[in-house]
Amino acid sequence: MVIGGDVQSINGILEYARKAPFYQGRLPARSLTSVSELTSIPLTTKADLRDYSPFGLLAVPKSETAVYFESFGTTGKPVSIWLTEEDLDDNADEINTGGVNLTEKDTVLIRYPYAISQIAHTFHFAARQKGACVIAASSRSTISPFPRVVSMMRSLEVTVLAALPLQALLLARTAELVGLSRGEDFPHLRAICTAGETLTPRRREVIQELWQVPVFDNYGMTEVGAAAMECPFGKLHPLVDHFAFEVLDEDRTTPVELGELGYLVITTLKRRATPIIRYWTGDRVRLFQESCPCGAGYRLEVRGRRESCLQVGDRLFDLWDLEEMVDGISARGLWAAGPLEPWGLHFVVESDQLDHNDLGKRIGALEELYQIPLQFTLVPPGTFYDPEELLSIGEVGKPRYIFSAEELKLKAYQKSLRL
Numbered sequence: 001m002v003i004g005g006d007v008q009s010i011n012g013i014l015e016y017a018r019k020a021p022f023y024q025g026r027l028p029a030r031s032l033t034s035v036s037e038l039t040s041i042p043l044t045t046k047a048d049l050r051d052y053s054p055f056g057l058l059a060v061p062k063s064e065t066a067v068y069f070e071s072f073g074t075t076g077k078p079v080s081i082w083l084t085e086e087d088l089d090d091n092a093d094e095i096n097t098g099g100v101n102l103t104e105k106d107t108v109l110i111r112y113p114y115a116i117s118q119i120a121h122t123f124h125f126a127a128r129q130k131g132a133c134v135i136a137a138s139s140r141s142t143i144s145p146f147p148r149v150v151s152m153m154r155s156l157e158v159t160v161l162a163a164l165p166l167q168a169l170l171l172a173r174t175a176e177l178v179g180l181s182r183g184e185d186f187p188h189l190r191a192i193c194t195a196g197e198t199l200t201p202r203r204r205e206v207i208q209e210l211w212q213v214p215v216f217d218n219y220g221m222t223e224v225g226a227a228a229m230e231c232p233f234g235k236l237h238p239l240v241d242h243f244a245f246e247v248l249d250e251d252r253t254t255p256v257e258l259g260e261l262g263y264l265v266i267t268t269l270k271r272r273a274t275p276i277i278r279y280w281t282g283d284r285v286r287l288f289q290e291s292c293p294c295g296a297g298y299r300l301e302v303r304g305r306r307e308s309c310l311q312v313g314d315r316l317f318d319l320w321d322l323e324e325m326v327d328g329i330s331a332r333g334l335w336a337a338g339p340l341e342p343w344g345l346h347f348v349v350e351s352d353q354l355d356h357n358d359l360g361k362r363i364g365a366l367e368e369l370y371q372i373p374l375q376f377t378l379v380p381p382g383t384f385y386d387p388e389e390l391l392s393i394g395e396v397g398k399p400r401y402i403f404s405a406e407e408l409k410l411k412a413y414q415k416s417l418r419l
């Protein structure tokens with residue numbers, strides 16, 4: 001099933017795509033007669049994009065391009081994404097469908113990484129279009145370490161923080177370390193906009209509790225832009241005017257029913273410079289048909305990448321499943337998980353504010369519920385991200401939840417309490 005777009009918009013984007021060397025010969029020469037025909041076109045994978053970068057995906061003359069971005073992978077060669085001026089406008093429109101509803105009264109501190117990646121620039125442009133004042137603080141920069149950003153948020157009366165979820169969490173921790181109270185010392189802050197990492201329900205709750213403001217997440221990637229935005233009612237809606245969505249089984253062929261778990265495939269409907277047809281995102285999702293008071297008719301649940309799942313026997317546990325287990329022992333701190341040898345799951349959890357009463361019982365109940373051996377190793381707060389580092393260098397990478405059994409043991413060895 002294809003959700004979003006119509007046969008006219010899909011034919012429109014196919015016409016653009018045929019101009020890109022990569023898509024020449026991969027797309028039907030004639031127009032489609034129905035939306036469902038889109039599913040007969042081969043998928044585009046990240047490896048395809050990598051192989052054809054930097055110019056093989058380009059569908060307009062170079063003179064029409066306005067900006068260039070790269071998406072980084074772990075395997076070396078980046079994916080090249082070009083945008084025209086109109087693409088930039090569309091991307092800003094996508095961001096501005098979000099529930100945060102920026103106005104000229106807002107001062108937005110952007111803590112997304114600016115270097116070559118798209119989200120900071122798109123968000124920046126979107127905020128400027130709404131008349132908001134932008135502070136381009138960036139991350140991955142030695143110019144703006146955590147304490148400086150916290151200080152700017154306070155002294156410049158920042159109203160909206162835009163950051164990766166982990167950054168929002170670590171900024172809250174930094175504020176605490178330098179003796180600031182998140183509620184009292186940041187009275188102007190009204191919202192946090194997150195993107196770039198899977199925002200699990202519990203991590204959202206923790207960020208909202210820490211900063212005492214609502215979080216508005218967006219789901220997207222440099223390859224396609226912001227494909228789903230959270231509305232004022234806190235629901236993540238796929239942008240059906242900008243993209244066509246499909247959810248396929250792991251076999252990459254069989255469509256799954258609405259509401260069932262599968263992997264998201266996205267076709268950009270408006271992208272002129274680098275249109276992408278049927279992109280296999282690798283993200284594990286559920287797409288629901290349900291109407292929202294904001295007027296949207298679909299809701300998307302993003303549960304993380306296939307690589308962020310732990311497989312035990314024939315069972316697959318994604319980030320949401322793993323987090324539910326951490327929730328089951330009422331732990332609020334950061335956590336990581338890996339395989340337990342010979343069979344089961346091992347969690348290392350920061351023990352901040354953990355109630356130790358009946359902990360063994362809670363773990364037993366979880367083992368009963370999931371029918372799998374579980375081990376929890378509790379470590380002191382600060383094990384995952386050293387407070388000293390937060391106050392000095394202030395650079396952290398992407399969050400990592402899944403480790404090998406050996407790595408996890410290493411993480412857990414210090415001052416830990418095994419249960």
Ligand SMILES: [Zn+2]
Nearest residue numbers: 231235292294
């Ligand atoms: Zn809504």
